[in-house]
Amino acid sequence: MQIPVGYQPVAAISQMNIWTCKNERHQCGLMMEGDTTIPRCRAYLRDHKKVTERKTTYSTWHRIIKDAESNVKAATTYARPRNCIRDGKLVDSASSAEPYIAISYVWDTCPSFKEWEGRRVTEQALRIADRLSKHTSYALWIDAICIDQDNEPVKMIELANMADIYRGATAVLCLVPEIDQTTSRIVEHGAGMMDLDGFHALEDAGDIHGMYMFACQGSSEALQKLFSGRWWTRVWTFQEAVLNRITFLVGEKDETIPISDVLKICHPINRRAATQKKDILLGQLSSFWDSVHSMSDAMKVYMPLGTAMSSVWRRQSTVTHDMAYSLLGVCRLETVTPDYQLLVEKVFADLVEKASSKGDFSWLRWSHLVDRDAICEGMSMVPVPATVLATPASAITEWRSVEVPRMSVVRGGAIGVCIPHRSTGVVRWQSQPEDIKGTINMLQKLSYGPEDIWNLLFGLHVGLACDVDRAVGGSGLAQALLTLATGYINGTFKLEDSEDDLVGEKPYTRGYGFTSYASMAAKVWKNVQLVVMRSQGGTTVIPTHSGTGQARLHRLPVESYRGTCLCFVVHDSTKFRASAIGVMIENDHAGSGSWQFTRF
Numbered sequence: 001m002q003i004p005v006g007y008q009p010v011a012a013i014s015q016m017n018i019w020t021c022k023n024e025r026h027q028c029g030l031m032m033e034g035d036t037t038i039p040r041c042r043a044y045l046r047d048h049k050k051v052t053e054r055k056t057t058y059s060t061w062h063r064i065i066k067d068a069e070s071n072v073k074a075a076t077t078y079a080r081p082r083n084c085i086r087d088g089k090l091v092d093s094a095s096s097a098e099p100y101i102a103i104s105y106v107w108d109t110c111p112s113f114k115e116w117e118g119r120r121v122t123e124q125a126l127r128i129a130d131r132l133s134k135h136t137s138y139a140l141w142i143d144a145i146c147i148d149q150d151n152e153p154v155k156m157i158e159l160a161n162m163a164d165i166y167r168g169a170t171a172v173l174c175l176v177p178e179i180d181q182t183t184s185r186i187v188e189h190g191a192g193m194m195d196l197d198g199f200h201a202l203e204d205a206g207d208i209h210g211m212y213m214f215a216c217q218g219s220s221e222a223l224q225k226l227f228s229g230r231w232w233t234r235v236w237t238f239q240e241a242v243l244n245r246i247t248f249l250v251g252e253k254d255e256t257i258p259i260s261d262v263l264k265i266c267h268p269i270n271r272r273a274a275t276q277k278k279d280i281l282l283g284q285l286s287s288f289w290d291s292v293h294s295m296s297d298a299m300k301v302y303m304p305l306g307t308a309m310s311s312v313w314r315r316q317s318t319v320t321h322d323m324a325y326s327l328l329g330v331c332r333l334e335t336v337t338p339d340y341q342l343l344v345e346k347v348f349a350d351l352v353e354k355a356s357s358k359g360d361f362s363w364l365r366w367s368h369l370v371d372r373d374a375i376c377e378g379m380s381m382v383p384v385p386a387t388v389l390a391t392p393a394s395a396i397t398e399w400r401s402v403e404v405p406r407m408s409v410v411r412g413g414a415i416g417v418c419i420p421h422r423s424t425g426v427v428r429w430q431s432q433p434e435d436i437k438g439t440i441n442m443l444q445k446l447s448y449g450p451e452d453i454w455n456l457l458f459g460l461h462v463g464l465a466c467d468v469d470r471a472v473g474g475s476g477l478a479q480a481l482l483t484l485a486t487g488y489i490n491g492t493f494k495l496e497d498s499e500d501d502l503v504g505e506k507p508y509t510r511g512y513g514f515t516s517y518a519s520m521a522a523k524v525w526k527n528v529q530l531v532v533m534r535s536q537g538g539t540t541v542i543p544t545h546s547g548t549g550q551a552r553l554h555r556l557p558v559e560s561y562r563g564t565c566l567c568f569v570v571h572d573s574t575k576f577r578a579s580a581i582g583v584m585i586e587n588d589h590a591g592s593g594s595w596q597f598t599r600f
Contacts, residue, residue, distance in 0.1 A: 006020060018044065018218040031210055033201045040210050047214070052191035058184055061248045061256045062135035065101070065171055068151035079161040083146040084139035084152065085129050090146075091116045091139060100139040102169035103128060104240035104468040106230045107144065128175065135254065141165060142297055143374075159338050163329020166240050169217035172247040174240065174259065178229040179251030183222045190215040191261040206472030208275055208516050213267035216282070217224040224283045226262075232292060235317040242298035243329060263296040275516030284509075287314045290394050303330045306362030306399065308508035313388040313421075320344045323385045324351045331355065349382050353417050361401040361557045364566060368581035378415035380577045381568075381600045396471055396517075399566070402557040404595050412576040412599030419600055421554040423593040424537025424584070433529035433544045436489055440482065442532055448539075450478035450498045452585045456541040458485070459583040461524045464560055468517045477514040483514060488522035505578065533569060537590045540567050540582035547571035547579035555584065555592050576600050 017027035028040040059067075084093045084100045093100060111122040125144035132140060147158045158165075166172055183211070193199055193214050199527040202210040216223055231237050241259055241296065242249055250256045270293035273286035294311030297303055308327045317323055324347045325338045333354050342350075352363050366383035369391065404420040412418070431442050436457070443453045451465045458481075465478040487493035531543045535553040549572045559565040565583035570577070578600055 014530070017340075018213060022352075029210070031198075031207060032205060033197065040148055040202075042215070043201070044193075044214055046285055047193055047196040047198040048189075050196060051189055054192065056188075058188060058256050058258070060135075060254045061171070061250055062174055062254070064256070065136065065138070065246075078164035080168065081141050081146055081161070081165045082158060084141050085133075085145050086137075086139040087133065088129070093139065093141075093146075094390040098139055100141050101132075101136065102141045102166050102172045102240070102244070103143075103175065103293055104172060104231075104237055105131070105168075105175040106234055106237065107141075111144070116145075119148045120150055132173070138170060139491070141169065153538075156338055159325065160328075160334060162236075163239060163243055163334060166243040170246070171245055172240065172244045173250045174231065174237065174247065176226070176229050176231045176249045177252050178225050178227075179255045179257060180222075180225075180253075181250055181255055183226045183251070184255050184257050186217060186220055186222045187257050187261050187265060188228065190217065190265040194539050206474070208268070208271050210270035211427075215265045215268045219282060223265075227288075228283055232288070233316050235312050235315045235322050238291075238295060238298070238312050238315065239329045242295050245299070250279060259295075260299075263293070263299075266293045269293075275445070277529060287389065291315060294394070299328045302332050304362035304401070305331045305333075305352065305360050306365045308367055309383065309385075309388055313385040320385075321347050324348055327351065331360070333358075345376060345379055345382075347464060348384055349378065349417055352382055356418065359401055359403065362399060364556050364558045364581070365399045365460065366421075366570075367578070368566075370578075370581075378413070378417070379424060381417050381419060383566070391461075395459070395461055395466045397459065397560050399558050402559055402565075404557050407595065407597040409596075410599055412598050413600075416576065417598040418597055420557045420595050420597055421568070424553045424555055424586075424590070425535040425592075426489075427533045427535050427551040427553060427569075429534045431532040433531055435529060435585065436487055436525045439530045439532065439541060440486060443541075446480050446534075448479040448585070450482055454478045455583050456539070456585060457530075458521045459522060459564065460566070461546075462517055462521045464562070464564055464583075466562055467560075468514060472517070474514060481514050481518050484518035485521040485537070488519060489526060536587070537592045538567070538584045540569070540579035542569060542582045542586045545569070545579045547574060549573040553584065555586075556565040556581070557595075570600075 019026070019043050019542065021027050021039070026039045026041065030037050030476050031040050031043060033043065081093045081100070083090050085091070100580040105128060107122065109122060113120045114123055114126075116126065125142045128144055129140055129145060148154050156183065199211060199214045224454060225414075247259045249259055249262060266289065269282065270289040273281040273284070273289040279285060291311045291314035294307060297307050298311070305327065308331050312327055313323060317326070321338070321340050321344060323340070325336075328334050328336055333351070336350065336354050355361075355363055363383060364381070366388055367381050369387035370380065370383060371387070407420070410418055431439075434442060439457065440453055443456065448456070454465045463471070467480065468481060469475055469477055484493060530541055531544055532539065532541050533553060537553065537555070540553060547569065551569050551571045553567050553569060556566045556568060565584050565586065566581060568581045569579040571579050576598065
């Protein structure tokens with residue numbers, strides 16, 4: 001929603017400011033547009049001019065909503081909030097069809113409460129209501145006012161309805177005080193640049209650095225300020241921001257940015273953060289950018305639990321239970337009733353159990369991170385937030401759930417999580433523990449090719465080789481990926497960022513972006529011993545573990561779109577406890593047993 005209101009052009013950005021080019025002495029690196037090679041900076045300045053000449057700027061949230069008033073209808077398919085605030089008074093919303101605006105914000109770290117309309121509310125929330133009500137006649141839903149904080153039964157009902165409250169609102173305003181006019185212009189400019197030919201050419205070539213520079217005007221201080229706010233780091237703001245298509249980020253002076261444009265520019269930022277050697281980008285770790293970028297996936301009708309975990313579990317919450325309950329809305333698991341008296345292990349186990357009962361096994365992609373020597377009984381397959389938070393970035397491969405037949409017979413222990421699996425047989429051979437270099441040598445002796453070796457070692461952490469090929473516009477890059485990744489790990493290669501990104505006089509070669517993913521892989525298995533395990537059905541590579549005795553490999557109901565599957569290892573000595581999880585390379589024509597349902 002963009003209209004020409006009080007247009008202020010973005011200041012012209014010189015080649016030198018972003019690319020450090022001077023005259024014709026280019027430091028920006030070359031790029032391909034069709035069959036033509038041109039400096040990145042020239043393509044940037046050409047597209048920058050096109051965006052600037054549009055002379056549009058974001059309107060304010062209240063003008064956008066007022067202009068759309070004739071089309072506003074109260075949502076009837078969602079549970080309504082019990083109360084809203086309008087004209088400084090608490091109003092009954094449950095029995096009314098009156099439209100309302102839902103507010104997303106971060107509570108003060110030490111909130112001050114006062115008595116108001118017969119309940120305790122925060123002074124912060126009253127200030128927000130007073131400020132926003134000056135610009136709209138719509139009722140507002142603000143949690144610290146509209147939920148009676150001292151009525152626990154009502155509070156739990158409203159908490160369970162939280163997703164519906166945001167879905168059913170006329171609009172959602174996300175209050176981010178770090179936003180100012182400069183931020184608004186830079187986001188609008190970056191989103192506009194991503195629609196033009198220059199960015200598309202970079203994207204087609206897999207030029208991660210170029211995409212980042214085009215979308216973000218280099219390392220913009222305004223973007224760093226925008227993403228420094230607490231709002232981005234809290235668990236509940238995730239679902240509040242993604243459940244309604246009419247959602248805006250709003251600054252202290254009503255500066256307004258459609259959240260869709262912010263998430264749009266986060267895609268190149270996220271890929272850059274995940275693949276660069278430095279830990280920080282725009283003031284944040286790569287795990288932060290992984291979390292923010294995942295918000296765009298949540299704007300779809302349904303978000304798999306595994307994808308939601310990759311975002312929300314990189315955020316913060318005062319109460320650990322909220323790490324689970326804040327996922328219910330985006331994952332369509334509202335039938336789970338929040339209960340803050342339950343042990344937190346029980347909360348996470350119930351979460352994945354409920355997802356599995358709906359055929360969503362995507363959460364198993366994170367189970368390989370579980371520390372099975374430290375967890376309590378019944379949790380050997382259940383991922384928890386700390387394990388996801390410790391991962392720098394999600395793999396680029398999308399893992400999907402496999403449809404399994406209904407089964408009434410459940411094997412296993414008295415506690416744990418029920419998981420469908422298919423046995424591929426006992427482990428007939430396994431290697432001695434080796435470092436990454438020794439493991440690669442072992443797999444080569446076993447006649448595995450570069451693509452299979454890469455997938456076994458890095459498929460879960462970075463992405464399958466075919467997906468890296470597709471991301472960088474190359475083909476058959478597995479051997480180069482392996483060579484460079486192991487070189488980074490053992491110190492043979494020590495490329496600087498500038499060389500890794502091909503910034504300089506050389507053109508950006510289509511497919512060369514694999515170097516960034518090799519850098520990502522180099523962070524995975526440092527100082528870790530690995531074991532190769534082979535059954536009749538296939539082979540996997542896993543970290544050393546405490547399991548003893550005979551082992552079996554079981555196929556899990558999760559696979560890539562190309563059919564590569566995940567498996568887990570179970571030892572007879574701990575029959576209903578998983579020892580490890582990895583990617584499986586299946587043997588041709590070997591097959592596997594029928595689906596079984598076991599509580600692990």
